Amino acid sequence: MKRETTINLLLAAVLLALPLVAAGMGEPFYVTLATRVVVLALAAVGLNLALGLGGLLSFGHAAFFGLGGYAAGILATHAFNAEPLFAGIPGTTSMPLIWLVAVLVAGLVALPIGAISLRTTGVYFIMITLAFAQMIYYFAISWPAYGGEDGLSIYVRNAFPGINTAQPLPYFLVCFAVLMAALLLFRLIEGSRFGSALQAARQNGVRLAAVGIPPFKIRLVAFMLSAMITGLAGALYADLNRFVGPSMLSWHMSGELMVLIILGGKGRLFGPVAGAMIFVSLEYVLGGITERWQFFLGLILLGIVLFARGGFLGLVSGKPRHV
Amino acid sequence: MFTALLIEQLLNGLQLGVMLFLMAAGLTLIFGVMGLINLAHGSLYMIGAFACATVAAATGSFWLGLIASLAAAAGVGALIEVAVIRRLYDRDHLDQVLATFALILILSEGARWLFGSFPLYLDIPKLLQGAVPLPGGGQYQLYRLAIIAVGILVAVGLYLLISKTRLGMRIRAGESDREMIGALGVDISTLYTVVFALGAALAGLAGALVGALQSVQVGMGEPVLILAFVVIVIGGIGSIKGALVGAVIVGVVDTMGRFLLPSLLALTMPAAQATTIGAALASMLIYVVMALILAFRPSGLFAAQS
């Protein structure tokens, strides 16, 4: 077995085992912390598809994360208040339905954003994706119907058939299962024809076009798929916190998702998972030591970017083998 | 009366544009010469504002504060260029984004450490207090006019600096051909530090000037930074002229949108509804403008020849 595969399995096992132990010891806080890791990892898996495989440096994925969150919040609020959404369509508290809506909304919004942004490259792409995310952020703040600046509370966590999601551990397991499914999907896409074309688009878009595959279309579809996964994570995140607010849409969030990927290892299957584990642990440990934890987080991050290229998985499993 | 209001709002738009130009000029200069995308540029804006507020409070002189803001922003800029930024010139944009994102965390939290979480306030200097009458009635704050004047002076100054001086020649050489400036015998790393410090000083100046109009607090640079990004994307990254034109477009469109959209909508719907919808739409307007411009000119209005 490849070394990286072993490490990946180990990471998954640790991530699954910790909350089980914590729940057994009656420490629900750590279960929730682990759920946070899982959901952030899922969001970053989405970004990793665009950024890692496709080389698309989206600095606006918070938009999709937040949209997924607002999808969950808005549907749940309407269901809670028994008000129809529009045209007589009711809200819902069913997670599978909410996830479907979150994924569709994220994908639909990613279509025009991607179609405009992907006409550009390099720094332009970074700044334009950032600008579009800010547009949605400011819209959320100034639109009072769903809480505006204050955000929206979800009073009762939405329901998944047959599972008591109000309990931390079952909800963790739901999220964990979704993450594993997303990782499987990522692996499949990576090895597929589409994945080949996407990786070729990153390495050399001109070459891809020269054999007759339009890089723009490949990148656009990848951008949408990526947004959809991140949007799904947003819905889970809203349910985890039972709250959604503009902060989910903020550019700090976009930056954090990028950070997760770089911490773990860009383009690697478990990069986002390792990254989220490290990031949340750092946040938790530093936050326990000092109020100024962001200062030290910044220093650590700076050190990693400057001196430890390749992220955690790059350090422990060496250079990826390209086939 | 409406005319006076319109003129006032136009001037406000111009003032916002000028302020954005001070930010965008530095960003675009740094990108043009060193190929670096600097997210921490907003932190330099914040540093300028804090320096000005602190020195003005200690000495009672806004003007000393203004000098302090230039010195502090340029100094911190030069420091982080030497310590961090110069390691990033050869890196890809992703590394630049993340490293400068980390700098934001450090500088913001550092500022909170030094100055606390409460906002500081900066008074408008006596010389510039008061207002001037506007045609059609109404008055306009003298201080805001002064900001516009400073912006125009800086634009002219930058133009002269870049087209007429030895430093400007080196900057232009750096934009077109990095190997050439080496061949000219210019010390590249010093040039880069100087350019970065210059951009930082402009950001600091912007922060100090705006500090007297709103409160000085941690995080104040971030919304401005993102608007400045929109400006240079519209104007064409690397182009100072583009930064000027883009800044005025963004400043005026944003201000006028906030002013006019609610009134326009009020023609077709109840006033309260028009206000909320108008405000929400106005907050998105500049991004729509950006998208439209990019749809026709993917590298901005004045894209530098690459």
Added chain:
Amino acid sequence: MSEPILEIRDLRKSFNALKATDGVSLDLHPGQIHALIGPNGAGKSTLIHQIAGSLKADSGTIRFLGQDIGGLDMAARARLGLARSFQISSLAQEFSALRNVMLAVQAKEGSSFRFFRQVTADRSLIDPAMTVLERVGLAHRAQISAAELSHGERRQLEIAIALALSPKAFLFDEPMAGMGPESSKQLTAFLDGLRQEAPMLLVEHDMDAVFALADRISVLVYGRIIATGTVDEIRRDPEVRRAYLGEAA
């Protein structure tokens, strides 16, 4: 003579004051290798870029298989059967030689929007790709990443990718560039056999190769074609000798 596969009429392209392509007309006929020669900076690569679609012409028409392709992008032209190689090798550097060729097979064979079937187990991609690699003599290096191949091998891989597209015409931009005399000779022999598969527009500085291969030659100087003809006609043309061959000799 048969209908031309590729028909270029009065093509023009300027970069500011520089007329890189100044009213070029040219026909590529079935079964032929048509060489394009000229001094450095004559606009040969610019012309190839416009035909392949990586640069847009200012004016003029390009017809391929009877269809005006001037409005199509590079990928669409490639799908019609226009296969190019690059003056400076342009490959997916991290992919193995095999994966590079498989990409071409995948492009030719159908949709790239398939998300589940794994390419590493897809015989319908691997087998044709290996066949092509064997033809160009690169089969033993199939698993080596493009970045680790030697310069000559990368040139071969460029040819292999073009072959894998089973194109209707080849556009080769200096395929011998940077190759030693021995490899150049081998590649010349190989290209010689290709003209029966599809006609070829060949930009090349290696005059031995050009004179050995070309059915027709066009000479491009300062963006204009100053002469077109058979090898012998071009050799004898006084203007060509003055403008170009005289300098080279």
